[in-house]
Amino acid sequence: MVAPSAKEVFIQGVTLSGKTFRPSDWAERLAGVMSSFRPGGAHPGSHLSYSPWCIPTTLGGVKCVVVHRDLREAEPMAWDFCMNFARDNELQVVEACLMPDERPR
Template structure:
């Protein structure tokens, strides 16, 4: 169950019984379906990239889709689709927040 206060959910490509979910491109497919749900609504060419609210990624070697709460605020049915996709396929879901990598500093010579 996803809490109503979740800022982001991570749909992980691991089933409840620990198996890797197939097909191997499931994350890209799910994110592709959600591509038109974005700030400002669909734009010309928006079908060519992912929505910032539903992004496929790999975390610790596990394919995931990060779904932002703003998707729920913009289009509750799209949010429900993602949550129900995870539930219907027995995928593990975690409530978390994706933190960007820290910028790397240039190396200096001594």
């Protein structure tokens, strides 16, 4: 269950039993499905980029999808789809905050 105060949740490509989730491109697939859910709604060409509310990434060598709480506010069914995907596939879900990369000085 995700706390109401969480700004972002990380769906990790590791199952509750510790196994790596397959297929290896699952994060890109999930984020691709969610690409039309974005601030201001879908627009021509929005399927060509990921939504800022559902971003695939790799953290510590683990594939993840970062799902922002704003998705829950704007499109509750899309949020439920992501959370149900994690639950149905027994993936680890962690509440966290994605920090921007430090810029070189």
